[in-house]
Amino acid sequence: MRYSTFISYNHKDRRWAQWIHRELERYRLPKALIGRSSPVGVLDRRLPPVFQDREELAASTNLASSVQEALRQSHTLIVICSSNGAKSKWVNEEVRQFAALGRRDRIQCLIVPEADPRGEPPPEVDILPPALLELGDEPLAADARKTGDGKRAAFLKLVAGIIDVRYDDLRQREHARRQRQLLMLATAASAGFIVMAGLTIFAFVSRADAVRQRDVARQQTLAAQRTTDFVKGLFQVSDPSEAKGRSITALEVLDRGAREIQGQLANEPDVKAELISTLSEVYTGLGSYRRADSLIRAALSLPVTRDETRARQIGVFAASQALQANYDAAVSNFNIALRKIEKPAELQDPSLYSRLLIGKAEALAALDRYDEALAASKTALKWDGEREGFNSENVARDFEAIGLTSQYARDLAASRTSYEKALAIRLAVNGRLHPIVSQDLNDVGTAAYLQRDTAAAERFWRSALAIDEQILGPNHPDLGNLLNNLGRVSLEQRKYAQAAALLTRSEQLYLSQRNDTHDDLAFVFSNLALAKDGLGATREAEDLFGRALRAAEVHNNRLIAPIMVDLADLRCRRHDFKTALSDLAKAAPLMKKQYPTDPWRMAWVGNTRGACLLAQGNPAGRALIRASSPLVLDRWKKDTDYGAKAEARLQNAI
Template sequence: MAQPPAMPAFRYRAFISYSHRDASWADWLHKALETYRVPSRLVGTRTAAGIVPRRLVPIFRDRDELASATDLGRKVNEALAQSANLIVICSPRSATSRWVQEEVLAFKRLGRSERIFCLIVDGEPNASECQGREAEECFAPALRFRLDADGQLTAQQTEPIAADARADKDGRRNAKLKLIAGLLDISFDSLKQRELQRRNRRLTAITAAALVIMAVTTSLAIVALAARHAAEVARVDAERRQRQAENLVGFMLGDLNTKLQQVERLDIMEDVDTQAMNYFASMPTKDVTDQVLAERAKALEKIGSVRQEQGHLPEAIASYEAASTLAATLAKRAPTDTARQLQYARLLAFVGQAHWLQGQLDLAQSSFDEARNVLVQAEQHAGADLDLQFHLEMIDNDIGHVQEARGRLDEAQVSYRSALDLSTKLVAAKPDNAEWAVELGGAHNNLGKLALLHGDLATAIAEYGADDAIESALSSNHPEDNSQRESMLTVRAILGRTQALAGADDVGIHRLQESVDMASGLIKSNPHNSDFQEDFARYATQLARLKRLNGDLAPANDLTAQSLSMLTDLVHQSPTDSRLQRELAEAQTEQAAESLAAGQADAARTQAQAARSVLDPLLARQPHDRACVLATMAAQLVLADVSSDLDTAKQLRQGVVAAAKTQSSGQSDPRLLSLQVEAMLALGGKADAQRLIQQLWLSGYRDAQLLVVLHRDRIAYPANVAFQKRLLAENGTAHSSG
């Protein structure tokens, strides 16, 4: 039989091409390939790729010497030429990476297109061919199209060789084996079969150890039970054996789980947790000590937390509920034991939070209500126990969030008010407890949000101001804590933005500028922190809006450009994050408004349409999310202003009015009313708008955009002196009259 042709000698087994935003995947793949040992029965086999080696080394992934978009750097070019294969980590980030594009082109121009292998980690192949899904594309253009004789891309499509590492596709393990099979030019099934045989031999020891531990655990438990029933004199020994059994289970859930996680054996890890769950289910809850039950509850809670971290929420709920059943037994046995009541309530709260994460609001509220009842009952015996009061405050906060999400704002206000009262007492008792101070600030913030939704600007500003004072003090006491500094800049921006809604544009601009500057400083200290980048982009957009409305267009343009650049990168990193998508659309809407202010109608139209294309699907999924509703209404109004078709403009404005009227809660939100007024006036409904304008005036609302609209329509809107006096009295801050 003819031998396969000999492959030329290469210095590197493969070159890994990737976007720097997928560095964690590159790290994993580089390590996985270089540490992989080819099954011994395949080593020495001759294939079209050459003789199968024992190890896949070395793998090249050095990106440090990339010089420019057109110059990959001498070292990288040499590495490409000396690499037998090219592996491309494919995601929406790499699909738009100029480096990945140039590396693929360079490798293809070496005449080795057939030695390019793809690892899909995010996005969708060929999504760019589907209208509206272009941002999901994971293949760079150089991968999707062939080259002509001159080394230039053509329109002729090609199908890349790809392994899919996503959890619902091949998964990491199979994707790695597919890549290795391609590198060695052997069949995937053959490699997987050999790998399974080898892994089965290697895992025999650890599996046997787990089984032995379980067998010993069960045996010790049986012996313990038998001894306990045999004679009272053996009670101490039986309890000792029982503790040994529980300790072994603790090892399985602790050290063994940790080791399995380190070697990415989540399958065995899940089996261990399942076996432990079965073990606890088989154990009696009668005739055992309270200490044993408490230790079991702790172990079950740990299983629940592991499962929740893995994203297995139904399984996590099962573990938490099993733990809460044991905790309920302990709590019932000692109704005056505060620690036991707190543990039971805490586990019920964990159940509620897991339901909340799944969007199961009824089940979440049921668990939170039950937890609160436990704490209220315990309060009769514990009195003013501060730890109990803290748990009660957190439960009230959880209940308030559920009620708010269901549109029950009055009920949410009762819960938030209770949380405020409790946290106020806690901070008064222990002013140095930072955790309790944070809860107090959060309670003020929640009430400020509800006040704004109800059209009570003065109260909203007062509540946000209280939170700002708390966060500022905490940040001053802990200047090294970047997380606390981020909390401070967030509430500082919220406060400034709300003060601007009441006409204090100068104060709003100052506070927003402070937040942008703080976010910029945090980015310098940690350039890869996406939360800090999002903070900067969000508040830069809001600051740009205020500057534009106050005639400062050039700085507004600069801020919006920075925001758009940062948000575009963040959306590429997390294409399914609806919050980031909305914030990107808000920046696009602001850019459109700036273009309109500069007389660039065509640019404004394109930018507003881009915002609508992002917001429409978001609103379809979240029709009552207030931020999404307001962002969509604002984009529609800008698009209506630049529309050359009168019927289209009319439909857009009518859509704004309809959207405002169909909101199930927070209809007095002045931001909602203001956008509705703008649409009504443009539709010629001045008489209908007058009632809403009066409502806005009474609330003290003086947002700069509303003032521009009313001035254009020659509608008098003097400053509400009574409101300004109230604001000054309650907040101690002078506001401009606009």
């Protein structure tokens, strides 16, 4: 969501709205809260933007669309309660709309001072908008009146409600911060004395710095020792009969570690945070994405003191969000993590800087922000190349990210070149039997496929699948992408039963660790729908097309139009002509916009429309089929799925 809060008010209370807006925008959260998970995301120094201004609305029955969208994009609602607000139609409507979004528990009231014409404060029943009273539950309230909380305390109550912390905790941290500010002022007043005692202080500071460096070294040694002890402990079995002759899997070892670490290292939060980040990354590597996400989320509340440790934590969390296709949030959190690193060269682990850049780049590429993604990837490549030379694993990873972004941007030659550079490095450094080598084979295969080199693509993909099944096992979710790619090739060759088997397995692996609107599933569901349709299972195919369309629409995926066309084709063959022709009319402008360099795509829309009209008994369909078939058959041979369909329609149009 874009806004931390939406301020609802009557225009007569604009002064109070401007006050709370200004205070929220410039408020700096206490340092101890930064990096914590909250309803508005991982907390940074400042809150996300606040929505206040709205034009006076005309006398209509609905809120303006811009205001409705702002309400949807707001985590909380602050209602300025006064006699003016209680009479406002729009304040009432904003409260109702926000509650209808399922966020009634995120509504807060700010009661502001005013007096009625007799000089008496109005009764509270007259200052609450009726919509608030209709909700039943008493909303959270902050009273800015002198007889209530007062302005400052009321403001802190609102902040506490927005970020979901106890008001007393926030008030105490605010008090401590003010005490530090007073101390700084007192220190400044003593500047003359400090100058006079400069040499003495310098000696003490030098000694203190030496002590600090010693303590840092001790802390790092302690962290290393704690890590070693913890990892050794994971593999110890206190009772020899515990295993009972069976092998202990890596996931069982991790689960044991995740349970045990919760009660350990309470006085060493940085060490604990580093260990949990590592456990989360290992869970991810083993394909247990949900457990990885749960573990790192819980660890964000640890009172970490080192910026590098916090940056790593937030980066692991952002990577988990990207795996669940929550790319906007991932980019935001990668940016937060990068801001924690002021001097990358001074990091204990300098590669953290480039890892965060690449994570951000991959999320940006998924959002079609290609220029930003390439810039971040190239910054990482320069950083790693200068530090490690251009044949290191980190450099290979950077080339992989550049290849991915170039692929999304349809620069296929650059994509394949980057992937091949990465693959050469991986083979030299990691050897053939390594999961990352399989991933690079998959990526090179994808680039070859997009260049219409299908035979090469299938060779690369089958090599990758053989490695993955040997190294990761048959049930790792990373196999889902490869199985989808091979299923697509089988589908295009009209081997529908083989395609359906591969794609069903891909679907199951994706759904084991991801939700059903993940962007990759738009491809899996639509391919499986085509395979099922080829096997005559049209009802099942229609349901799969619907699921594919939902996943594509959630991410505004460019696959929306192709799915709509294939679904329309199925509906035409089932004589649902009205729905099918409506779908084709909607798909045509989307297809033209999303595939400007693929003329066969628009031709396929016209070809399918022609077939639908002809099936309906409209002879105008013949001309459409005759005009569009050459472009389709120029792209697809007659023995392929699309080619065979186009040829059959052409024969029918004669």
